[in-house]
Amino acid sequence: xxxxxxxxxxxxSAQKARLVVDMIRGKDVNHALxxxxxSKKRAANGIExxxxxxxxxxxxxxxKANVSIDPDDLxxxxxxxxxxxxxxxxxxxxxxxxxxxxxxxHFCHVTISLSNDAKPEPKVKGxxxxxxxxxxxxxxxxxSRKRGGAAAAPRxxxxxxxxxxxxxxxxxxxxxxxxxxxxxx
Numbered sequence: 001x002x003x004x005x006x007x008x009x010x011x012x013s014a015q016k017a018r019l020v021v022d023m024i025r026g027k028d029v030n031h032a033l034x035x036x037x038x039s040k041k042r043a044a045n046g047i048e049x050x051x052x053x054x055x056x057x058x059x060x061x062x063x064k065a066n067v068s069i070d071p072d073d074l075x076x077x078x079x080x081x082x083x084x085x086x087x088x089x090x091x092x093x094x095x096x097x098x099x100x101x102x103x104x105x106h107f108c109h110v111t112i113s114l115s116n117d118a119k120p121e122p123k124v125k126g127x128x129x130x131x132x133x134x135x136x137x138x139x140x141x142x143x144s145r146k147r148g149g150a151a152a153a154p155r156x157x158x159x160x161x162x163x164x165x166x167x168x169x170x171x172x173x174x175x176x177x178x179x180x181x182x183x184x185x
Contacts, residue, residue, distance in 0.1 A: 001069060002077065003058035006111040007050040009084055010043065014108040017043040017081045021110065029055060029074040029114065047110055051076070054112045069116060077115040084108045 010017065020043045024032035029051065036048040055071050062069035084107030091103045 001058060001062060001065070001067065002113060002115045002117075003054050003061055003074075004111060004113045005050050005054035005057050006109060007046055007053070008109045009107045010046040010110060011105070012043050012046075012108060013106040014081045014083045016041065017047065017108045017110060020044050020047050021079045021081050024051070024076050025079045026119070027076055028072075029076065030072060032076050043108075047112075050110050050112050051114075054114045058114055058116070073116045074114045075116075075119060076112065077117075078111075078113040080111055082109040082111070 020036070020039060020041045023035050023039070024047075027035070032051055033048065036044045036051065055074060058069060058074060059071065086104045086106055089105035089107070091105060092100045093103050095101045
């Protein structure tokens with residue numbers, strides 16, 4: 001059984017609400033509600049209300065179909081966020097030297113879909129199910145692995161023209177000896 005709920009015109013941008021929705025997608029309902037309850041994001045409160053509404057919708061649909069459903073068996077099958085309007089929500093904020101900055105107050109629409117069907121197994125490309133289970137949890141680090149980018153490029157030593165001239169003309173020990181003679185005189 002599937003049930004959906006949508007919360008429209010939530011305050012805040014869709015980009016920020018997607019950060020919260022990405023945390024709960026694919027989780028069971030109790031775990032998702034716990035994540036939303038203790039999240040510090042402002043959008044979490046509206047999304048939590050939407051999840052609770054989807055749970056109530058699932059219970060209502062089960063009663064109408066004369067089927068018993070356990071809310072603990074539900075999991076978040078799909079969750080997505082769409083952009084809302086900003087047309088009539090433009091504001092002006094005072095700025096220094098008599099100027100004004102334009103602000104756009106964003107809205108978003110959240111849709112949550114719950115299901116009590118079995119969760120699908122995660123798929124891995126090019127491998128069979130038996131190979132995925134037989135694979136070790138952590139691979140040993142490879143010694144032959146090379147790093148790419150700037151870390152792989154050899155660094156050249158920086159030599160100033162002044163340092164080149166002194167190195168070629170005089171040796172450091174000879175310099176010290178000549179300085180001692182001058183100081184003795």
